[in-house]
Amino acid sequence: MLYLELKNVSKNYDGKNKIIKDISLGIKKGEFIVIVGPSGCGKSTLLRMVAGLEDISDGDIVIDKAVVNNISPADRDIAMVFQNYALYPHMNVLKNLSYGLKNRKISKDEIEKRVVSISKLLQIEELLHRKPSELSGGQKQRVAMGRAIIRKPKLFLFDEPLSNLDAKLRHQMRIEIRKLHDKLGITSVYVTHDQVEAMTLADRIIILNGGKIEQIGTPKEIYENPNSIFVSKFMGTPPMNIIKAKVKNSTIEIGDISIDLKNSYNEEYIHVGIRAEDISLSDFNNSIKLRVDIDMIEHLGSESFIYSTIENNPIIVKSSEFIETKEDKLDIYINTKKLYFFSDKEGKIL
Amino acid sequence: MKTKQYASHIILVLMSLIFLVPIWVIFASSTHTPETILNGGLQFFLGDNFLDTYRSVLFEKSGYTKHITVLQMIGNSLILALGFAVGKVIISSMAAYAIVYFRFRLASFLFWVIFLTLLLPLEVRIVPSFEVLAKLNLLNSYTGLIVPLIASATGTFFFRQFYKSIPDELLEAAKLDGANSWQFFIDILLPLSKTMMAALFIVMFIVGWNQYLWPIMMTTEPEYSTILLGIKEIYQSNFEGSYLPEFNRAFAMIILALIVPVLVVILFQRWFIKGLVDSEK
Ligand SMILES: Nc1ncnc2c1ncn2[C@@H]1O[C@H](COP(=O)(O)OP(=O)(O)OP(=O)(O)O)[C@@H](O)[C@H]1O
Ligand SMILES: [Mg+2]
Numbered sequence: 001m002l003y004l005e006l007k008n009v010s011k012n013y014d015g016k017n018k019i020i021k022d023i024s025l026g027i028k029k030g031e032f033i034v035i036v037g038p039s040g041c042g043k044s045t046l047l048r049m050v051a052g053l054e055d056i057s058d059g060d061i062v063i064d065k066a067v068v069n070n071i072s073p074a075d076r077d078i079a080m081v082f083q084n085y086a087l088y089p090h091m092n093v094l095k096n097l098s099y100g101l102k103n104r105k106i107s108k109d110e111i112e113k114r115v116v117s118i119s120k121l122l123q124i125e126e127l128l129h130r131k132p133s134e135l136s137g138g139q140k141q142r143v144a145m146g147r148a149i150i151r152k153p154k155l156f157l158f159d160e161p162l163s164n165l166d167a168k169l170r171h172q173m174r175i176e177i178r179k180l181h182d183k184l185g186i187t188s189v190y191v192t193h194d195q196v197e198a199m200t201l202a203d204r205i206i207i208l209n210g211g212k213i214e215q216i217g218t219p220k221e222i223y224e225n226p227n228s229i230f231v232s233k234f235m236g237t238p239p240m241n242i243i244k245a246k247v248k249n250s251t252i253e254i255g256d257i258s259i260d261l262k263n264s265y266n267e268e269y270i271h272v273g274i275r276a277e278d279i280s281l282s283d284f285n286n287s288i289k290l291r292v293d294i295d296m297i298e299h300l301g302s303e304s305f306i307y308s309t310i311e312n313n314p315i316i317v318k319s320s321e322f323i324e325t326k327e328d329k330l331d332i333y334i335n336t337k338k339l340y341f342f343s344d345k346e347g348k349i350l
Numbered sequence: 351m352k353t354k355q356y357a358s359h360i361i362l363v364l365m366s367l368i369f370l371v372p373i374w375v376i377f378a379s380s381t382h383t384p385e386t387i388l389n390g391g392l393q394f395f396l397g398d399n400f401l402d403t404y405r406s407v408l409f410e411k412s413g414y415t416k417h418i419t420v421l422q423m424i425g426n427s428l429i430l431a432l433g434f435a436v437g438k439v440i441i442s443s444m445a446a447y448a449i450v451y452f453r454f455r456l457a458s459f460l461f462w463v464i465f466l467t468l469l470l471p472l473e474v475r476i477v478p479s480f481e482v483l484a485k486l487n488l489l490n491s492y493t494g495l496i497v498p499l500i501a502s503a504t505g506t507f508f509f510r511q512f513y514k515s516i517p518d519e520l521l522e523a524a525k526l527d528g529a530n531s532w533q534f535f536i537d538i539l540l541p542l543s544k545t546m547m548a549a550l551f552i553v554m555f556i557v558g559w560n561q562y563l564w565p566i567m568m569t570t571e572p573e574y575s576t577i578l579l580g581i582k583e584i585y586q587s588n589f590e591g592s593y594l595p596e597f598n599r600a601f602a603m604i605i606l607a608l609i610v611p612v613l614v615v616i617l618f619q620r621w622f623i624k625g626l627v628d629s630e631k
Contacts, residue, residue: 053522074528086519090541099537100527147527 002026002062003187004050004155009059011045011211019045021211022059030185032178034198036234037208043191046208047157050189052076064154074103079148080157083164085140087132093119093143094128100151118150121180138169145177149184156188162197174200195235199223207231229347232273232340238305240340241279243272243313255310257288259336263350271347273340276305276318280333287333294330297323306330373608380404380601387597399598407602417572420580420603427559427576428610433496434558435551442505442550443543447535449506450513451521461510468503472564480567490571499564505550512546513539548621556611577607 004027011020019042027033035043048054050061052073060067068076079100087096094115101111119125122142132140141161148156161177162170178201181188192198198205199219207214207222207230215222215231226232232240245252247270250261254272261270280287292308292315299322306317308330317332341350375392382397407420448454449461472479479498488494516539524534540547565576575583581603588595 051522051526053525073522073525078526080523080526082519082523084517084519086517086523088520088523088538090538090544099524099529103528103533147523151527 001029003029003031003064004189005060005062006050007060007062009046009049009056009061011042011049011054011057018057019211020049020057023211023213024059025206025213025216027187027189029187032181032188032190032201032203033206034190034192034202034204035206035208036192036195036198037214038234039193041208042211043193043208044159047080047159047189047191050155051078051080051157076155077151077153078155078157079151079153080159081144081148081161083160085132085144085164087140087143087147089132092129092131093124093135093146096132096143097128097146097150100147104151114150118146121149121183122146137165138173141165141173145180149180149186153186156186158188158190158192160192161190163192163194170197177201196237199235205235207234225349226273226340227349229271229273229342232342236275238276238316238318240273240275241313241315242342243274243310243315244269244344245272255290257290259288259339261341265341265343265350267344269344270350271342271344273342274315274334274338276316278335278338279315279317280335281317281319281321281323281330283333284335286336288336290332290334292330292332294325294328297325299323308332373605376601377605380598380605382598384594384596384598388595403598403602404606407599407606418575418580420577420606422573423575423577423580424606424610426574427578427607429492430495430561430565430576431555431558431610433492434499434561435554437496437500438502438505438554439547439550441500442502443509443540443547444535445506446509446513447539450510451531451534461506464501464503464506466503467501472499476563476567483568490569490574492574495565495568495574499558499561502554505554508546508550509543512543516542545622548618552615552618552622555614559611577603581607 006023006025009020009023010018012018023046035046037043045054049056050063052068052071056069060069062068063076063078088099091099097115097118098111101114115128119128122145124139124142124146127135127139127143132143135143144161158177162173165173174197177190181201190197190201202219204216204218205222206216209230215227217225222231222235226235226240229242233242243254245254247261247265247268250265252259252261252270252272259272283289290310292310294306294308295314296307298305298307302320304319304321304323306319306323308315308317315332342348343350375394378396379387379393380403381400382393383399386393386397409419409421411417411419445464449457483489483494483498486494488497520538521534524538529537560578561576562578562582565574565579566582569575569579581600584596584600584603588597588600
């Protein structure tokens with residue numbers, strides 16, 4: 001049963017350029033969906049159209065079986081958490097939490113009951129009488145979440161809610177958001193450009209590129225079966241290594257090695273993808289050896305990243321050892337079972 | 351360091367004296383009898399006629415026609431200044447709200463039209479304004495005294511700038527929270543612009559209190575006379591009249607005319623500074 005459905009939704013602001021291009025997707029009740037994509041690809045626009053803050057140029061948005069195209073944001077029964085929190089600066093936390101309920105004419109007793117339970121859930125009981133200016137970033141974040149949850153909305157929308165926090169707090173809030181979702185089960189759409197957030201939070205990830213859906217799938221599917229170079233480079237740290245290689249008679253040549261292609265392929269070049277963790281510094285089964293030029297080595301304590309190149313293609317190798325070498329060349333072994341092949345022109349998986 | 355502090359204090363004291371001494375001289379003189387002033391000029395020290403002068407000024411009818419007490423004149427000035435300041439704050443905050451938050455055609459054109467009226471102060475358009483009100487039968491009324499003055503380009507401009515600095519997300523959050531445009535204005539925008547309103551109110555109150563040309567044209571009946579008109583009148587009768595010039599009374603009126611604006615500034619300044627200190631944005 002689909003709870004939120006987008007049917008051929010398009011958006012243009014100026015009547016000319018389509019920012020969102022004919023997007024269709026369905027989200028099940030209780031799902032946590034993360035939309036990722038590069039800056040300017042239309043993530044916020046899409047979210048704001050669902051919220052009703054932006055008109056829909058074309059297509060339909062359906063929430064809980066009702067087309068909501070012409071329904072005002074308030075009546076869509078949606079809550080949204082903004083990047084800059086957008087708390088009402090002159091109201092204390094208590095009033096921030098209850099403002100939406102008061103406007104919906106919910107009784108005083110009910111409001112108080114909900115405030116108590118929400119503030120307990122989010123551990124902001126102590127802060128109820130403070131103004132937003134007297135809160136830390138993490139606390140503001142909690143209050144913003146509280147203001148959204150307290151309404152018991154049909155749908156939860158997040159627009160990069162954690163991007164104003166420092167790395168540590170972001171990590172902590174990420175875990176809390178996921179826990180909260182598991183507890184409350186409210187259908188959520190979460191926009192971010194941080195792929196770690198996407199991987200860790202999502203039931204399913206939507207990758208958006210230039211106003212179009214590039215791929216939809218669970219984090220595992222997206223990571224293991226990216227269907228384009230774009231997706232493969234977007235997900236995973238470090239991003240997948242892509243080597244552009246010449247194809248001759250169904251054989252790929254990289255450096256002094258060659259790999260046979262199983263399927264027929266008739267473009268001149270092909271892109272070969274390999275993840276950093278599928279490259280090793282020592283020989284193993286099904287591996288082939290490549291000799292690469294070392295550019296730089298980065299030590300992160302538990303692991304090292306070796307930045308290298310082969311025939312002008314950058315390759316990043318991950319090693320759990322502390323690598324020190326004076327040489328400028330290195331032998332690496334890549335797992336031939338874990339190679340991805342993408343077409344040259346379209347960048348699609350083969 | 352020390353000398354610098356002394357120097358700045360000396361400058362401050364000197365400046366204050368420049369402002370305060372004339373006021374003191376007027377106050378001191380107002381406590382003397384008319385004869386003393388006529389014979390001895392302005393007085394620097396307090397006299398013993400304080401109660402007599404102020405009581406008679408405040409409570410006895412004065413002016414050519416002996417129709418109105420100074421207390422009533424102060425009342426008129428207060429009505430004018432309050433109506434003027436409150437009206438300007440309300441009208442300009444609402445005008446700016448419409449211009450900034452409602453996407454109607456001509457919004458920015460209208461804004462510039464309002465802005466251009468800065469080039470046409472009351473003095474320029476006083477004759478047509480007078481005619482309009484005469485035809486509406488509003489001469490000699492508080493409505494006629496106040497309403498033509500309350501449109502404010504400056505106020506609209508300041509509110510517009512302020513609203514523009516408020517992040518859009520606040521409006522969107524309020525929309526999702528189910529607030530309609532009226533609720534957003536009352537619950538969110540107005541409280542946020544408290545400080546601005548206080549500032550605008552102070553300035554406009556004093557401008558309103560000091561209105562001279564418009565009341566003098568608008569009101570022919572003495573019961574609408576403001577304190578400023580009263581001062582003018584008493585001076586006129588001092589110089590033209592055949593009685594003993596009553597400079598003590600004139601001075602007392604000046605002092606009384608000062609008190610109200612000073613109180614307003616002191617009262618609202620507290621708000622104003624508080625707003626500046628705990629900025630809530
Ligand atoms: N109100 C608007 N009028 C015209 N163009 C707009 C408007 N809002 C956004 N755009 C354009 O639409 C495109 C998508 O913007 P959007 O804000 O959805 O991107 P985004 O994916 O959220 O990016 P980011 O990650 O930087 O937040 C951008 O090219 C932007 O310039
Ligand atoms: Mg965005």
